[in-house]
Amino acid sequence: MPVTDPTATGTTWSVRDGLATFDEPAVLLRNALDTVFTRWATEAGARQQSYPPLLRTEDLRSLDYFRNFPHLGSPVTRIRPDRLAGLAGAPSGAGALPAAELADATHMLPSAACYGCFLHLTGTSADTPVLITTAAQCFRNEDHHDGLRRLWGFTMREIVCVGSAEAVRTHLDRHRERILAFGTALGLTLDRQPATDPFFEKDGTRSVMQVLAPVKEEYLHTDGTAVASTNNHRNFFGERRAIGHAAAGVHRLRRLRPGTLGARPGRPLRRRPGRRAPRGAAGRGTLVTRLAARLGLELPLLQAGMGAVAGPGLCAEVSRAGAGGTLALYREAPGRAARLVREVAAATGRPFGVNVVPEVTGQGCLDQLRAVLPELPRGCFVTSFGLPDTDAARAVRAAGHPLVVQVGTPADADTALGRGAAVLVLQGTEAGGHLLGRLPVDLLLAAVRARHPQAVLAVAGGIATGKDLAEAVARGADGAMAGTLFVPAAESAAHPKFKRRVVEAVADDTLITSLFDIGWPNRPHRVLRNPLTGTSERAPATFLATTRVDGRAYPVPRYSAAAPSEATTGRIEEMAMYCGRSCTRVTAPHPAAVTVARVRLEYERAHRPPRGSRQLHRIQER
Structure with missing residues (x-):
């Protein structure tokens, strides 16, 4: 058949005759995206299943496959036994196998x-909707190929709902919105359109029905690439296969094109000989x-427990991706704090942390811990922004959880270790938010x-890429904490204007000030410049915004230490938007799983400095 683009090559992929080869960056990106899609299915209640890689032609006939989609078919057959000897003697340069050499095709x-x-x-039936997710290597024998936009062979994940018409409609509506929101989070503009691709035989009955009453909708990028589709098969499969439900809906997710998120190959990270990761910790080839x-x-990356940013959604997503997701407790009441911990624990089976701020909550910190420690699963950890008192530190240790303490001075590091800290996070002045010291x-x-x-x-401060993380480890750290990196994440609770400003900012758009001190006095902080930071006179501390928590409205005064969340309305541009100098390298609002996957890839491929190098490298100057 004619092929308009038989070969195509990208940075991490190549295509020949409609069949793609992916290099490691593209494979990791594909896997990270599939993790997101599989989670959608799990959250919808779908169970995972895998099916045989071949389909019997007699089964496909019952589905009118050869009436509607014959042009797509890729038959699978065997060489005829009586032709084997002749093929063995054929010259090495012979091309395709003649049809006469092949047996009748019984599978596709x-x-x-x-x-x-x-x-x-x-032949099955059920009283409630059946939801299943499955992934398969699929093949469409189309009349042309076009790089990664149109392939002969590709991977597809589907989320299938078999149930009443109402159940299927609800299933499709939920995922229509989710696909569009995910595209927006990735920086992709998607347009939902009735499918017009060659999936439908031009003169077939399904093609006619697709015009009259579309059953398939595609989500098209501006360059014409279809990245997903939703399909309503109505009662077709139910009647043809005697399935006891009236309708079936399918949510299809083709893997996004490698390169969309800017994955790039790098140099491999050198390993210390003989050190491999224990199972479940620093695995998958990551440096231990x-x-x-x-x-x-x-x-070895912790997500900072930032107030108004690090809610259950972000914490769980980072945790599921293999990094240290952290839930901000800040000023949460003990009962609500415990409820939020239970929400995260239900969403992830991997380690995560909760963050307390003793300097702000005082005695309330111990009350928070008493409420959340019984809810915190085994293997999770507690982070403290600043020194916890001895009672709080003792409570964490007694509950069997590692205590992670963030400090900003060598003296506080001494004290934290004396109180039983298992990990220290050393915050430099490059970091966003409230500053615990004066040293880079x-x-x-x-x-x-x-x-x-x-x-x-x-270390905390200046970490936004896997290269930053690898360089910190090369200088003697055991890992890093990042906050600014996760502010724009799709799952972050930050206000959309806050997210946008972080993505658009560069390092010099931040400054250290003591301006936003209502609710957290006597602690300098690094924020993005705004109308208040540009004036020398302090305006009246009148209310300028409102934040809602559990349905209750709380007024926010001018110069409040509170950051704007998605639940905040009012003069957002005048509120404190905490942001570190690493914002220069935070350039897109990706979902957290994609961000962690990118950092992991960059980290594993980063070139570590020669062993023994003592050259200091200041992150803030990069």
Whole structure:
């Protein structure tokens, strides 16, 4: 058949005759995206199933496959036994196998993942909707190929709902919105349109019905690439395969094109000989560090527990991706704090943390801990922004959870270790938010490492890429904490204007001030410049915004320490938007799982400096 683009090559992929080869960055990106789609299915209540890689032609005939989609078919057959000897003697340069050499085809390669699902459900019935998710290598024998936009073979994940017309309609409506929102989070403009691709035989009955009453809608990028589709098969499969439901809806997710998120190959990270990750900690080829091993992480990266940003959604998503997701407790009442912990625990089976701020909550910190520690699953951790008092530290240790303490001075590092901290997070002045000291992160790391050679140390400030993380480890850290990196994440609770400003900002758009001190006095903080930071006179501390928590409205005065969340309305541009100098390298609002996958890839491929190098590298100057 004619092929308009038989070969095509990208940075991490190549295509020949409609068949793609992916290099590691593209494979990791594809896997990260599939993790997101599989979670959608799980959250919808779908169970995962896998079906045979071949479909019987007699089963496909019952589905009118050869009436509607014959042009897509890729038959699978055997060489005729009486032709084997002749083929063995054929010259090495011979091309295609003649049809005369082949037996009749009894099986076909699937052109969609859902066929196996519907065939598996043949003759079954249920009183409630049945939801299944499956992934398959699919093949469509179309008349042309076009790089990654139109392939002969590709991977498809589908989320199938078999149930009443109302149940299917609800299923499709939920995922229509989710696909569009996910595209927006990735920076993709998607347009939902009735399908017009060659999936439908031009003169077939399904093609005519698609015009009169569309059953398939595609989600098209501006370049014409279809990245997903939703399909309402009505009662077709139910009648043809005697399935006891009236309708079936399918949510299809083709893997997004590698390169959409800017994945790039890098140099491999050198490993220390003989050190491999324990199962479940710093796995999948990631360089082992004591931080990852101590907290049970796959990547030695902690997400900061930022108030108004780090809610259950962000915490769970980062945790599921293999990094240290952290839930902000800040000023939460004990009962609500416990409820939020239960919400995260229900969403992830991997380690996550809760963050307390003793300097702000005082005695309330111990009340929070007493409420959440019984709810915190085994293997999870507690982070403290600043020094916890001895009672709080003792409560965490007694509950069997690692205590992670963030400090900004060598003296506070000494005190935290004396109170039983398992991990120290050393915050440099490059970091966003309230500052615990006056030293850049490199100098603080060097000072504390000299005093405590065996301590587990992470750095905070200037971390936005896997290269940043690898360089911190090369300088003596065991990992890092990042906050600014996760503010724009799709799951972040930050206000949309806050997210947008972080993405648009560069390092010099931030400054250290003591302006936003209502509710948290006497603690300098790094924020994005705004109308209040640009004036020398202090305006009246009147209310300028409102934040709602559990349906109750709380007024926010001018110069409040509160950051704007998605539940905040009012003069958002005048509120404190905490942001570190790493914002220069935070350039898109990706979902957290994609962000963690990118950092992991960059980290694993980053080139570590030569062993023994003592050259100090200041992150804030990059």
